[in-house]
Amino acid sequence: MEFFEKLMSIDRRVIFLFVGAALIVPLFLDIEQKIEITPEVQTLYDAFMELPPGSKVLMTFDYDPPSAPELQPQAITALRLCFDRNLKVIIIGLWPMGPMQANLALETIFIEKKYLDREPIYGVDYVNLGYSPGNELVIQRMGSSIPSTFPRDFRGTPIEEIPLMQGIVNFSNLDFILNLSAGYPGTVEWVQFAVDRFHATMGACNTAVQAPLVYPYVHTGQLTGLSGGMKGAAEFEVLTGFTGKGTKFMLSQSFAHIIVVLFIIIGNIAYFVTRGREKEKIG
């Protein structure tokens, strides 16, 4: 009985130790996991595949480094998919760090062997328009005029001098929007303004915490696909046939989830045993 009482008040550092081990040890293991594809991620992938070559995709990087472990693999996969299918990518950010995260994703891609020979050309195949403050009102302004919202790219080049931006006035000149979001402003605001107001077609990559909040938008068709968290990143990678950090880190996530579930089971057993003893005492 004393054992269960001790379990009830276990030092949290013990739990930290187990979680730490569950996260670190799998990084050195080579276990293949079967990753099931959810309909939401399949829809997102299909949306990309249905775009004809040359289509213009707006990628909005609305996150910062804390959320990068979940969202950066999704960004890398989406960018790679765009470049492989010859889709033109326009990058913006409603979060100050977003465009920097986009640069990091591009750096990761361009050092790959297949891109060393034919690296996508800045200003022709992709462009980074940088960050603009103003949250959802930036989206609203883009609905009227993208050039007046982003008059220069992040390097300071006037937008009229960028070949990729020729003929792009507002959302009606874009074929697809992919929002990578970790909170506010993010997917909810993009749906409310770009999709509902200006009828843009949009998919989203979210953190696992945020994904449940936008599920209703998937059901109503306001979102064309949703990839949530590390699992979404892994599914996206499986569909594109590329093994990235999403797939690799799923093993750590699996182990960590098992540890947490085991602790919950142990905690409940200890709770019921000690509660039973207390009832006996009262009786």
Added chain:
Amino acid sequence: MRRQIPLLLTAIVGFVYIIQFFIPHRPFNIFEHLFTDWFLIIAACAIWLGVLNLLKLSLEKVYKRGKDWPYSVVTVAGFLLITIAGFFFSGGRQFQNPGTPFDYIYVNIFTPLSATMFALLAFFVASASYRAFRARTREATLLLLAGFFVMLGRVPVGDLITQWLPVGYRLSNLTDWIMNVPQTAGQRAIMIGIALGIMSTSLRVILGIERTITGGE
């Protein structure tokens, strides 16, 4: 006048935004563009305001040797380091380009530090789950079961445990059902509630009934 002018401006801008949503034509769309541009300018200025405020508070704390003042020294030093590196040593507007000192600090200091802080959450969530997920009541048991199945069903091991079951009845399918049916229904209810709350509060602000925005009671 200090109260009336902000309230009047709020009412004008609020009504213009509502009208232009339903009538996106002249003159309402012109006013909407104008007000949006104003907002974007104010938002950009607010960043500077925030930065200056942070500096003021931090420097005051250091000067007065307030509680945990050494952390404020780090804040000010970090601010100065990245600002000077970005403004003067990173090629002007090219400061975000790979290889600049600004980029170096961002990639090698800021990114790992902020990612580490966020990663700590995983450990605290695990500890909190252990203590909070107890089947004390019927509602708590429901939450516990939902969390239990979603945690296992969202990772491949969930299907591995239930692979003896026919396809469509495995843990990932149960998780999908939880996410798509009860979870989505709950989210919808919350979203509708929030939307109604925002609408009523916005109307109170636009009509001048809610005056706390001007700093009053």
